[in-house]
Amino acid sequence: MFFFSGNIVDPGSTTYGINRAGYTLHSAIHKARPDIKCIVHLHTPAVAAVSAMKCGLLPLSQDALFCGKISYHDYRGILIEDDVKKLLVEDLGPINKVMILRNHGFVACGETIEEAWKYAFNVINACEVQVRAAPVGIDQLYLPSNEQQKRVIKDFILKERKNSLFVFS
């Protein structure tokens, strides 16, 4: 257990310290966004690959649309500097739940543990799809129309507000 300062109050049964970079990332978001109760941070190869693409995560698949509006944070080395916290929070913004960390990975946030993992699942699937589809050339990819994208996102948000689990198919 530890506070926002990063000082360990009670180490419990472990002899390990805290991961300073992970702590910087998670504490900055928790402090700035009290609506966020859980943050998942991962760098799977497919997400790291998409994070390095100039086009970002494209709305190629339903999973991509289910990520909602996505924030981006440019790579600034290992996240141990205090001034990075401000930039992380600014880049995530006041509403978005998913942020791609360029040349690194992503964070998926949730008001519950389930919601954070649901976003994480969607990001990972969406990036897997993009990495598999990208070799044909980004300009050869078929994207849903703006109207369809907006409709799916609107339905998605309505489902979220009803606090239901994901049952889209």
Ligand SMILES: [Zn+2]
């Ligand atoms: Zn990381």
